Amino acid sequence: MSHPYEPSPHGGMADEPPPFQPHDGDQNALDQDEGDEALLRAGASLISTIRKYLPGASDYDVGRFCGELSRLAEAYALPPHNLEAEQALLGALMVNNGVYERFRDRLKPEHFADPVNGRIYAAAMQLMDAGKGVSPITLKNIFDQDDTLAEIGGAKYLVRLAASVVTVVNAEDYAESIIGLWQRRQLLDVVRETSVALGRVGVENNVPQLVQQMESRLYDLAEKGEAMGSPVEPMPTVGARVRQQIEAAYKSEGRSYGIGLGLPILDEIIGRWAAPQLIILGGRPAMGKTTVARSFARYAARSCRETRDYLHDVQEAAARGHRVLFATYEMSGDEQYVGWLSYETGLAADAMKQGRLQPAQIAAAVEASHNLDRLPIQIDGSATNTVEALFNRARRAQRRGGLDFLVVDYIQLMQAGADRWRQSSRTQDVSEISRGLKMLAKDLSIPVLALSQLNRSVEQREDKRPLLADLRESGAIEQDADKVVFLYRHEYYLHQAEPQRRPDENDDKFHDRYENWQRACDEARGKAELIVAKRRDGKTGKAGINLNLMTGRMTENDQEAQ
The missing domain is CATH 3.40.50.300 (P-loop containing nucleotide triphosphate hydrolases)
Known part of the structure; x- marks a missing residue:
């Protein structure tokens, strides 16, 4: 039987699946669903591999394993991002401040891959939370002395963001895309940092602790992702609240x-x-x-x-x-x-x-x-x-x-x-x-x-x-x-319809009709x-x-x- 870390016929290591291959093509064109699933599989496979091989592995084995992690990290040297989505969201926000409420509790400045876009969004949040409008003009006042924004066009960049917006309907989708890509970047950071840490620790004592730390970070990342979505409550939680409401309504009639x-x-x-x-x-x-x-x-x-x-x-x-x-x-x-x-x-x-x-x-x-x-x-x-x-x-x-x-x-x-x-x-x-x-x-x-x-x-x-x-x-x-x-x-419409005498109407008929109208007005008053x-x-x-x-x-x- 071959050693667990000896080369296998398919070019990877024996007794393990082929090395994870990133999605081909430009990072901006990465399919988000495919990339997310692949990275999550990579994270789960990483934990499984560490648990399976490292407790009794030699320094050589650890080095080979770190090499695999490094190749995975290098394959994603350009972090997943979508600058077009970031710019479209900022433009939609400036065009219609109302879209802010669709993602204000989920999207944060740190989720933006471009730091400048993140700072623009942070400034927009500050203005919105203060009850002020967000537009290229109000943002320009904040970034007048900002050299970083000046390098990419200054106020013209802000105007271009707003002017390029076709519709604001997809603003929430842009936010979800930005958040999803941030999660993928966070997951890649876990992979890279784990790769570096594995090359420094002693195999016998510190690997279990490293596994726990990595699991903790992955779970934290998963929980943050759930918190960014709509609140989800189990039935017992909702049921307990409703039962209290029903009981209180009964007691208070x-x-x-x-x-x-x-x-x-x-x-x-x-x-x-x-x-x-x-x-x-x-x-x-x-x-x-x-x-x-x-x-x-x-x-x-x-x-x-x-x-x-x-x-x-x-x-x-x-x-x-x-x-x-x-x-x-x-x-x-x-x-x-x-x-x-x-x-x-x-x-x-x-x-x-x-x-x-x-x-x-x-x-x-x-x-x-x-x-x-x-x-x-x-x-x-x-x-x-x-x-x-x-x-x-x-x-x-x-x-x-x-x-x-x-x-x-x-x-x-x-x-x-x-x-x-x-x-x-x-x-x-x-x-x-x-x-x-x-x-x-x-x-x-x-x-x-x-x-x-x-x-x-x-x-x-x-x-x-x-x-x-x-x-x-x-x-x-x-x-x-x-x-x-x-x-x-009805009183209003009755007063708008005061009877007028018709040409063919005698005094008695008009008088009767007028009295009926007055009686109806009195009843409706x-x-x-x-x-x-x-x-x-x-x-x-x-x-x-x-x-x-x-x-x-x-x-x-x-x-x-x-």
Whole structure:
């Protein structure tokens, strides 16, 4: 029988498979899947070979084995990399900052093979996490004094990265490719370092320790790779959490689940807000969407995070209420504040703005304002209305004081962040915004209530009650949303249709018709419908409420839920 390390007929060593051959061709053209599998096989074979041969091997044997390792390492002298993927990802990030959220928790600067690209990405991360935009201009300010970037073109290199982008759809694929190639480089480092270490250690004492070290590094690398993907949880972990939720819901008669809406009928028909839901509140202009959203935000802030009970004491609400961020793009923060003040005082917003108040009313407004100040509500009135900017502000709010509920007023006034460098349809932009809001809800584990306009086609129908198809500019809103609720006020449309006398109509007929219209207006006055058109966790339906647009207060009416 031949010695384990004697040459074999196929040119390798006896009793072992042929030496590992790297994939032919340029490293940039390496097939990633084939390369990954081959390197993993090489790593496993390396451990097996060390365990099998080295414990009793001679110095000669160790040298031969090191030679095999060296040849493997030299075959990959140019580390696996894909500069095109790195450049495409950086360009996509500058064109559309929103793609950052697709890989921000996985892709790190050290994953880039080109150090300059890695430093550009690090600077982009710093800007994004600070709530600032990333573009060739903002990055240029950081790299103005950077000689390394200057050697490859300086600011022109940044502009070229952004200008060469055709689409941002593949940005996540670029990130995965960069991460995968980094893992392969790490695995090759293990092979090289093990080769060097084997030439230095004493065979009898240190080889088992070396094997353990190598195994540990390979397992660490594998675990890091898993951590870069989507979180994977075993069924018992998920099951334990769900059982706790079910038990808590039973003990609290359902109040432990999510955030209440303020009225029992709404909790029943619409369902409480729960993480990580994206809820769409849609309606035509003048329906009162913002008024209703403010009411939901106020009730959330005044309901206890632990017990879900309503907190009458404002000091207790400040400490224990749900923490709300209200992003307002249509109205200013001052206007939203006056709306909440109207709710607290029962005074009309116009009367307060125009100073048409009695001394007692002014005193009541001031006192109510001080109480309102204590509620855990933050108003985001920033003019920067991209999804990524909102994401950063919401994350900052959650990090600093906690965040339980986000309201966005409204989707069609947001920007996808892509229009600076590429042309895209508004439908594509709204789809990207909708997807971004859903990702925000999942990433921060909070419910997000987003207001949405509806298409004008509603006005052409005899029955003006909205349908899912009426969601403006994007069917993606319907797809991404966990719940879609429409606000409808028949009173508004009745007032738009005041009867006019027809040429062939006598006085009595016109009078009867006008009286019927007045009667219908009286019956519809102050009433609204919240129509649940989609609900992933329950059935659809309709709830009738009383809605006072002057104060924003909602109450139940006598209409039965359907």
